[in-house]
Amino acid sequence: MHELSIAMSIIELALEQSDRRGGAQVSAVHLKLGALSGVVKEALLGSFEMACEDTPLKGARLVVEDVPVLIFCRSCQANRPVRSVQLFCCTECGTPSAQVVQGKELEVVALEIEEWDHSLA
């Protein structure tokens, strides 16, 4: 269970970005999570909520985009999905490949921040 330390790194990263914008309130963190990242989504969501308590991110949402595995298939000369993470074969032609081109992502891609709209003042 290393999701809690991952969640804390995500919060740290979000706070760093928020500080750069004058301490803007972060309402959501968007994350890309690869099927081979080694991180379990459900555990991460729970950990994130817990780790946000007592931080300026309290109440922020974690929006996870699941990223499937893609391999480079030598027969097709193209990036293809795998049959499953238990079977690293091209879904089109069945050629095995260990050349992973996508699926290891563990990346904060965007933040939703609250901005005061002065035009409404």
Add this chain to the structure above:
Amino acid sequence: MGSQPRLIEVRKNVLKQNDLNARSLREQFRAAGVFVVSLVSSPGSGKTMFLEKTLTLLRQQYRVAALVGDLATENDAVRLARSQAPVKQITTGTLCHLEAAMVQNALQEWDLNQLDFLFIENVGNLVCPSSYDLGENLRLVLISVTEGEDKPLKYPTIFNSADVAVVTKMDLASAVEFDWQAAYGNIQAVRPGMQVFKLSAKNGQGMEEYLSFLQKRLDESRVAATI
């Protein structure tokens, strides 16, 4: 006056700090000409016994050392010290994996230039260590014959993060009716083309082939470092 949400693009790797630390370690290892092998497996797969044997045999010809990660005890370090190679324990407390910074800290008192091989035994865990680069040249994933043939299918991510698989405790294979073909097939399913060694640290079977593989990789890494 109201507030409105705005989406700002960030694009930052969550494990950026670990990746940076690992990159710095890799550079130090390369500069010192030391070949670094890390070991991952579930608890009880025979990592420590395997490492003890590896250190004892390699020590006859090479300068070797080991770092060993464990949650609480120093038992593994004590066992490994029997090989008479320098061994250092990294006690992780409740942390289920090693991170690059912990390796960096543990190495502070050692002169890497005095080493040919450095082994890093990760905490017994087939899940968490997969996300953390330790700057190693080679990651071995171990499974013992007593664990069953389907471990690769249950933990595909760790097999994907490793370079080579080692099937340990082959001396017990027939007693537990271990199906080598099935295990090999499962490894190839989750990681096509993966090199697999089968051996027994206890009776020495398969150790020679594995050790010559390590020696070859050390030589190759040194040639590559001079280019």
